[in-house]
Amino acid sequence: MSADALLEVASISAGYRRVVILRGINFTLAPGERLAVIGANGAGKTTLLRAIMGQIPLSAGQIRLAGEGLDSASIAARARAGLGYCPEGRQLFPMMSVAENLELGAAGAGAAARMRRREAVLEIFPRLQPLLGRAAGLLSGGEQQMVAIGRALMGEPRILLLDEPSTGLAPRIVHELYAALARLSAVAILVVEQNARAALRFADRAIVLADGAIVAAAPAAELRDDPLVVSAYVGAGRLAPA
Amino acid sequence: MTRLIIEIVVLAGLALAGVMIALGANAYVVQLLFSTALAVTLAVGWNLIGGMAGYVSFGQVAFFGLGAYAGALAMLTWALPWPLAIVLAASLAALLAWPLGRIMLRLSGIFFALGMFGLARVAQIIVNALAITGGPMGTSIPTAEGPAATAMAMVALATGAVALTMAISRARFGLRLAALRDDAIAAAAAGVDTSRVKVMAFCASAGLAAAAGALYARNVGYIDPASGFAGTIELQTVLMVLAGGIGTVWGPVLGGVLISLLSTVLWARFPTEQQIILGALTLVLAIAMPGGLASIPPLSLWLRRPPLGVFKPTAFTPTAMEKAPAAVAVNGESAVLACRGLGKRFGGVVAVAGVDLAVxxxxxxxxxxxxxxxxxxxxxxxxxFSAPSSGEIRFRGAPRGTxxxxxxxxxxxxxxxxxxxxxxxxxxxxxxxxxxxxxxxxxxxxxxxxxxxxxxxxxxxxxxxxxxxxxxxxxxxxxxxxxxxxxxxxxxxxxxxxxxxxxxxxxxxxxxxxxxxxxxxxxxxxxxxxxxxxxxxxxxxxxxxxxxxxxxxxxxxxxxxxxxxxxxxxxxxxxx
Amino acid sequence: MASIIALVILGLLWGGVYLLMAEGLNLIYGVMKVVNLAHGDLIVFGGLLGYSLFAHAGFTPIAALLPVALVLGALGAVVQWGILERIPLVGADGELRTLLATFGLSYVVSNTSFLLWGGQFQSIPFLQGALRLGPIAIPEGLLACSLAAFIAALLVDFWLHRTLAGKALRATAQSPLGAASCGLEIRRIRIIAFALGTAMAGGAGALVIALVPFQISSGGDLTVQSFTLIALGGLGNYLGAWIAAEILGLAEVLSQYYLGPDIASAIIYLLFIAVLLFRPQGLLGRLGRV
Missing domain, CATH: 3.40.50.300 (P-loop containing nucleotide triphosphate hydrolases)
Structure with missing residues (x-):
């Protein structure tokens, strides 16, 4: 494991009840790095994020944040330690306003810091400015995703963990979303994606998951046209007409 | 098969022991036998709806009270012989449970549980207000024969109740009940008429509670609203099933015997604290041992529901995989399933907007x-599983309708x-x-x-x-x-x-x-x-x-x- | 005519009392999706505690409000921390176990009350005069309780919507995972919510015992009554609960007057079952939820 790694995932295995989903996953994330985790539905991508956030216990291995083991820390403790999590399904507070959603993202900070961070988030997602008073549940999918990422950024995380941010979004919105993420500089990003194209264009490095194990890890640019990715991603059959 | 024989032998042994006690023991022990058999009947009856069907009820005591009154009135006003009065009370409750179940079982979880509680209170209020039931003062019933006769009848009822759940757990009906409890939607997708199955379980449960109530009234020779609809009965019933193993065949029997004996002991030694202890026990069990005694080894092994169905490897022939019934075109239509202009909106959101499709x-x-x-x-x-907002669906050559x-x-x-x-x-x-x-x-x-x-x-x-x-x-x-x-x-x-x-x-x-x-x-x-x-x-x-x-x-x-x-x-x- | 106006006013005021008793249950349900079946028994416990403070130390119901609420709040925190938190919230199994646990708890609470205070009806003579508005007389005690209910409702509403702590509670209700991702310790928030709910039940009991005599077996009825109210209002819905409380108050007073006490006491249950069957989402649907 490299000494300067911000996040170290060391040989972890995890699953649900009697079914093991992840088997011996190993990787690191450096400060400011952008890592994409891709793979077919059911490959274990979401489970990996859940394991990192402590939503499910590890059956083996360890996860370290800046050298410190996370072990049995609660989800909230991990969030406060610098993991900004945008879970599956976005998990916004649908009946609260966008402003309130953002406010809660920085619940631990003072009022002044909250205002400053909110300005920063609105700079990244200017679309949200006119929507601040609107209930989050009434926004479009793209806007909701922006609120979710914005809320995670309000905690000034060291790492942003994104679970399939492009789900259900039109390609144009996906493009806009990733363009905004590309402008973030201080934060490392771990993005799990079904939409491999978008993720590979955005990331520096990528990991391919299949059946709960890493089958490839390389700079993202190398993986874009790799036939291994194609087959791991779709399981069997063909990807698209040649 | 051997499992079935063992269960039958155990049940017969228990029944025989009951009869021997009823005939030979002193009055106190016979009374204890009666209350134990009553407890087992109530627990097994409650388990049918609360455990096997998964609809926890806090108002099954309504049927107990109903049965007690129906039996008492049948004996008093029509001078029916008591065994007949009991059968009548049970049938009446089961009959009444059908329309009631049709309505109440549309609820689930907390709504059903509390809805039944409310129903029990309504029944109590009605009985309290009527003249024929003796109002709040209650009614006396003559008890000519000794306690041995009612005790034996109670043992017979309990034995019958256990035999009934044994049979159910081995039949198609039991399989459907288990599926309903686990996932009603998936059960419906597998062709199970979920509302019919749960209403039937509800009726059987009501009938057993009513028969127990009628026998109880006959045994004590007196019934009033406070004892017929007592919250204690509800608490003890739930606790017995929980302690024994909710949803299992033998758990309620075990829990019924243990908890009824425990209640008697507690009643004798800590009359005022009895209910606190029973309530606390319910609480502790719900937290620490929700599966009851039936979930601890080796009991878990013995009391596990016997797996149904036998693998028949020789049966694997091409004919076993039969032809789909629609392989032949119906009414000259080539599509077996077709839809036209199918649309669905949720509030203001259009999820599906006019889809045409045919296969x-x-x-x-x-x-x-x-x-x-x-x-x-x-x-x-x-x-x-969801009704279209617009459009038409045709299945096998005819409109599908609702x-x-x-x-x-x-x-x-x-x-x-x-x-x-x-x-x-x-x-x-x-x-x-x-x-x-x-x-x-x-x-x-x-x-x-x-x-x-x-x-x-x-x-x-x-x-x-x-x-x-x-x-x-x-x-x-x-x-x-x-x-x-x-x-x-x-x-x-x-x-x-x-x-x-x-x-x-x-x-x-x-x-x-x-x-x-x-x-x-x-x-x-x-x-x-x-x-x-x-x-x-x-x-x-x-x-x-x-x-x-x-x-x-x-x-x-x-x-x-x-x-x-x-x-x-x-x-x-x-x-x- | 005057009698009808009087009945309507009485009904609306009783609605306030019902709201007071149901608010704690509503809060707990809103945040945890747990129906506390011991709710009514906690109201009775609070009321009888208030009665003891009155009988032995001369506390008026208003003075007893705070100490009773504190005791019940502490009790609630212990219950949530020691009992309910040990049961997973998700899945049908969790719901069943929560039901059984709070069912057991209701017997523990009501029979503890029985041990401490016996089985008689108890009441506190307080504000027994009546306010006269022409031909209409309004009992002062009822007015005070109703007023207290509305003030409590407004305070809770303000707290939930205007303070960060209140927002954290609502956030936990709307998405526990989302709240945890924001660094909020949802376990602690749930303990606070449950304690607040039981404190409100206790406070309600301390006030209402000046109005209605309590006896230990009243608990079950109060639970169902409160549950009817919040189900009619749409579980966890504040505005809905308010409207439902008024409907219930009117139904109770009018049926009491026109149909007699026997039928009136059955009406609540019939209404309850009808609500569950025909309007399970509550009067207002999703509008105004926590």
């Missing part, structure tokens, strides 16, 4: 589209679910058998069809396993097997191949090809096309609830509109 027997149609395109909503409408999902399943429309809906407490064999019994009237035929399907889906090795022990891909395989057990004319697959390994996908493809070869029309939703492409004869692309392309898979994939909307703009560069 012919033996055809495999792929429906693809990005997440949120309306694919699953379309399936819910086609399989009658057929309930279980009848549609029996008529040959089977489906799987996007996130697997399996029954945690049914084995792999039972899961498939459940659906097979919806199609085959004879148990043996259902077992044969199940065996054949397990062979075809390569699940034989997992037959005795529970679904949560299977990896995700095999869980999906099991769902497909369950759907195919209905020998469907149409099979709707909702992302059935997501999360499967390459070997599993190959297996599914073979099974689906074979099914299509027998005349089953298949509509498969997939998020990505490749898994289904090699099979599909036609593909339909949905986006924003509308069909944006339809045709041969290759042609559809080359369509720029599809590439733009579904695969995203940058895929165009890749494709060229």
């Amino acid at each position: 012919a027997p033996g055809e495999i149609l792929a429906v693809i589209g990005p997440n949120g395109a309306g694919k699953s909503t379309l399936f819910d409408m086609l399989s009658a 057929m309930p999902p279980h009848l549609l399943a029996r008529a040959g429309l089977a489906r799987t679910f996007q996130t697997s809906r399996l029954f945690p407490r049914l084995t792999v064999f039972e899961t498939v058998l459940l659906a097979a019994t919806s199609h085959h009237p004879r148990w043996r035929d259902a077992e044969q069809a199940t065996s054949a399907l397990l062979v075809a889906t390569d699940l034989v090795g997992d037959a005795e396993r529970f679904p949560d022990a299977l990896p995700p891909g095999r869980q999906r395989l099991l769902e497909i097997a369950r759907a195919l057990a209905l020998a469907p004319a149409v099979l709707l697959l909702d992302e059935a191949m997501a999360g499967m390994t390459v070997a599993e996908i190959a297996r599914v493809q073979a099974v689906l090809r074979a099914a299509a070869g027998r005349g089953t029309a298949i509509i498969a939703i997939e998020h990505v096309l490749p898994a289904i492409a090699p099979l599909a004869m036609r593909a339909l692309v949905l986006d924003n609830g509308q069909t944006i392309a339809e045709g041969a898979p290759d042609a559809v994939l080359a369509d720029p509109v599809v590439i733009e909307a579904y695969l995203g703009v940058d895929a165009m560069a890749l494709a060229s």
Whole structure:
């Protein structure tokens, strides 16, 4: 494991009840790095994020944040330690306003810091400015995703963990979303994606998951046209007409 | 089989011991025997609806009180002999439970539990207000014969109640109850008439409680609203089932005996604290041992529900995999399932906006589209789990109308679910058998069809396993097997191949090809096309609830509109 | 005519009392999706505690409000921390176990009350005069309780919507995972919510015992009454609960007057079952939920 790694995932295995989903996953994330985790539905991508956030216990291995083991820390403790999590399904507070959603993202900070961070988030997602008073549940999918990422950024995380941010979004919105993420500089990003194209264009490095194990890890640019990715991603059959 | 013999011997032994005590022991012990047998009857009766059907009730005491009063009045006003009065009371309660259950069982969880509590209070208020019941003062009933007779009758009733649950747990009805409790929607998709099954369990439960109530009144010779509808009875009943093992056959018997003896001891030594202790015990059990005594080894091994169905390997012949009933065109229509202008809106959101679709027997149609395109909503409408806002559905040559999902399943429309809906407490064999019994009237035929399907889906090795022990891909395989057990004319697959390994996908493809070869029309939703492409004869692309392309898979994939909307703009560069 | 106006006013004021008793249950349900079946028994416990403070130390119900609420709040925190938190919230199994646990708890609470205070009806003579508005007389005690209910409702509403702590509570109700991702310790928030709910039940009991005599077996009825109210209002819905309380108050007073006490006491249950069957989503649907 490299000494300067911000996040170290060391040989972890995890699953649900009697079914093991992840088997011996190993990787690191450096400060400011952008890592994409891709793979077919059911490959274990979401489970990996859940394991990192402590939503499910590890059956083996360890996860370290800046050298410190996370072990049995609660989800909230991990969030406060610098993991900004945008879970599956976005998990916004649908009946609260966008402003309130953002406010809660920085619940631990003072009022002044909250205002400053909110300005920063609105700079990244200017679309949200006119929507601040609107209930989050009434926004479009793209806007909701922006609120979710914005809320995670309000905690000034060291790492942003994104679970399939492009789900259900039109390609144009996906493009806009990733363009905004590309402008973030201080934060490392771990993005799990079904939409491999978008993720590979955005990331520096990528990991391919299949059946709960890493089958490839390389700079993202190398993986874009790799036939291994194609087959791991779709399981069997063909990807698209040649 | 030996298990059944052991159970019968144990039950007969208990009954015999009861009779011996009733005939030989002193009055105190006979009275103790009576209250123990009463407790067992109540626990077993409550378990039918609260445990086996999964509808926890806090008002079964209503039927106990009803039975007590009905029995008392039948003896007093019509001078019926007491055994007849008891039968009458039980029948009356079971009869009344039918319409009541039809209404109340539309509720579930806390709503049903508290609704029943409310019903019990209404019954108490009514009895309190009527003149014929003696109002708040109650009514006396003559008790001519000694306590031995009623004690023996109570033992007989308890024995009958246990025998009834033993029989249910080994029959088609028990399998359906278990499925209903685990997942009512999946049970309906497997052809189970869930409302009928639960109402029947409710009626049986009510009848047992009423018979117990009538015997109780006969035994004490007196009934008033406070004792007939006592909260203590409700608490003790729930506690007995919880302590013994909710939903098991023998748990309530064990809990009934133990808790009723414990209550008697507590009543003698701590009369004022008795209910605090029983309440605290309920609380502690709910936290620490929700499965009751039946969940601790080795009892868990002995009291486990006997797995149903026998694998019949010799039965695997091509004829066991029968032809889909719709292989022949009906009314001259070539499509077995068709819809026109099908739409669905949730409030202001349009999920599906006017989709036309048709499949012919033996055809495999792929429906693809990005997440949120309306694919699953379309399936819910086609399989009658949700009512369309507009449009028409035709199935096997006739308008489908508002057929309930279980009848549609029996008529040959089977489906799987996007996130697997399996029954945690049914084995792999039972899961498939459940659906097979919806199609085959004879148990043996259902077992044969199940065996054949397990062979075809390569699940034989997992037959005795529970679904949560299977990896995700095999869980999906099991769902497909369950759907195919209905020998469907149409099979709707909702992302059935997501999360499967390459070997599993190959297996599914073979099974689906074979099914299509027998005349089953298949509509498969997939998020990505490749898994289904090699099979599909036609593909339909949905986006924003509308069909944006339809045709041969290759042609559809080359369509720029599809590439733009579904695969995203940058895929165009890749494709060229 | 005057009698009808009087009945309507009485009904609306009783609605306030019902709201007071149901608010705690509503809060707990809103945040945890747990129906506390011991709720009514906690109201009775609070009322009888208030009665003891009155009988032995001369506390008026208003003075007893705070100490009773504190005791019940502490009790609630212990219950949530020691009992309910040990049961997973998700899944049918969790719901069943929560039901059984709070069912057991209701017997523990009501029979503890029985041990401490016996089985008689108890009441506190307080504000027994009546306010006269022409031909209409309004009992002062009822007015005070109703007023207290509305003030409490407004305070809770303000707290939930205007303070960060209140927002954290609502956030936990709307998405526990989302709240945890924001660094909020949802376990602690749930303990606070449950304690607040039981404190409100206790406070309500301390006030209402000046109005209605309590006896230990009243608990079950109060639970169902409160549950009817919040179900009619749409579980966890504040505005809905308010409207439902008024409907219930009117139904109770009018049926009491026109149909007699026997039928009036059955009306609540019939209404309850009808609500569950025909309007399970509550009067207002999703509008105004926590």
